[in-house]
Amino acid sequence: MLYRKYRPQTFAQVVGQEHVVKTLKGALSTGRIGHAYLFTGPRGTGKTTLARIFAKALNCKKIKNGEPCNECDSCLGVNQGNLLDLIEVDAASQTGVENIRELTDSTTVAAPSGGYKIFIIDEVHMLSKSAFNALLKTLEEPPSHVIFVLATTEPHKILPTVLSRVQRFDFRRLTPGQIFIKLKEVAKSEKINVEDEGLKAIAVSSDGALRDAEVSLSKFRSHQDKITVDDVNDALGLVPFKYYPEFMGYLVANDKVSALKFIQRIHDSGVDLEHFTKDFIEYIRKVMMLKINPAVLTTVGEEPVQNWQVDGVKLIKMINIFTLARNEIKTSPVVQLPLELAVLELLQP
Numbered sequence: 206m207l208y209r210k211y212r213p214q215t216f217a218q219v220v221g222q223e224h225v226v227k228t229l230k231g232a233l234s235t236g237r238i239g240h241a242y243l244f245t246g247p248r249g250t251g252k253t254t255l256a257r258i259f260a261k262a263l264n265c266k267k268i269k270n271g272e273p274c275n276e277c278d279s280c281l282g283v284n285q286g287n288l289l290d291l292i293e294v295d296a297a298s299q300t301g302v303e304n305i306r307e308l309t310d311s312t313t314v315a316a317p318s319g320g321y322k323i324f325i326i327d328e329v330h331m332l333s334k335s336a337f338n339a340l341l342k343t344l345e346e347p348p349s350h351v352i353f354v355l356a357t358t359e360p361h362k363i364l365p366t367v368l369s370r371v372q373r374f375d376f377r378r379l380t381p382g383q384i385f386i387k388l389k390e391v392a393k394s395e396k397i398n399v400e401d402e403g404l405k406a407i408a409v410s411s412d413g414a415l416r417d418a419e420v421s422l423s424k425f426r427s428h429q430d431k432i433t434v435d436d437v438n439d440a441l442g443l444v445p446f447k448y449y450p451e452f453m454g455y456l457v458a459n460d461k462v463s464a465l466k467f468i469q470r471i472h473d474s475g476v477d478l479e480h481f482t483k484d485f486i487e488y489i490r491k492v493m494m495l496k497i498n499p500a501v502l503t504t505v506g507e508e509p510v511q512n513w514q515v516d517g518v519k520l521i522k523m524i525n526i527f528t529l530a531r532n533e534i535k536t537s538p539v540v541q542l543p544l545e546l547a548v549l550e551l552l553q554p
């Protein structure tokens with residue numbers, strides 16, 4: 206898998222999450238290491254990757270400017286996944302109290318290397334209540350050589366007693382621009398010949414999760430010819446971006462006939478109308494933002510939004526009407542009908 210192959214091995218290689226990297230490197234350089242960290246944030250944003258880099262840096266024998274060397278026995282052990290000082294637990298599959306007891310019992314034993322013993326517990330919100338309580342006992346008085354990194358996508362499910370004992374870091378969704386840059390690097394070194402527009406489409410569709418974007422990119426590994434944005438849209442079932450300004454154009458021009466023909470045409474070409482409507486609402490939102498603040502610049506990887514000559518009241522009306530239409534598409538006997546009615550309602554004289 207590409208996301209494994211290109212998983213960052215140093216802090217410098219991590220895309221985004223600068224606030225987390227900075228604080229962790231600061232802790233390493235001052236020696237003020239906490240005993241329990243909580244990494245929260247959406248899936249695919251690098252929580253376990255950063256936990257592993259941190260674990261590596263903690264025990265690295267040749268740490269340099271806060272970066273693990275990736276050469277010493279300890280670093281290599283982490284990279285190869287066979288270091289005894291690093292214990293990774295997937296709480297989604299090991300949820301029981303006996304799993305956590307086994308783990309907390311082992312905290313009393315020193316790390317084989319004599320350094321830190323690091324426990325990464327992924328999806329920690331999945332632990333049962335009794336397992337949480339068992340973990341809490343160790344978090345209250347951890348042995349000095351033990352460090353916990355808990356990771357979760359759902360921090361609201363973590364007990365307040367646990368939250369009060371951890372240092373919390375919130376991971377952010379990556380921007381399409383950040384994902385695009387990374388995809389371009391990976392595509393280049395894998396010799397996957399995708400045009401930039403195609404990479405942008407993948408970046409925008411992955412909702413801030415770099416791992417998802419890399420999984421999508423890996424679907425094109427076996428392609429020989431140049432991969433176009435249309436190929437990407439087809440393969441991933443994405444709605445081509447060009448449809449949004451086209452549809453908007455008909456609405457702004459009060460062109461009912463073309464708007465209705467357009468709906469039929471994209472439906473016939475296999476576009477999921479609910480998906481289209483959802484993203485079209487996002488498009489209208491961007492048009493509105495641009496009107497409020499023309500200085501808003503779209504970043505690399507994001508499609509530039511046109512500055513439409515349309516008043517704010519009409520935009521708000523559009524958002525309301527299409528939001529209702531989107532909900533109705535799910536239950537409508539004729540899938541195009543809610544969108545068609547939305548057009549007629551919006552463009553009535």
Ligand SMILES: [Zn+2]
Nearest residue numbers: 265274277280
């Ligand atoms: Zn090292």
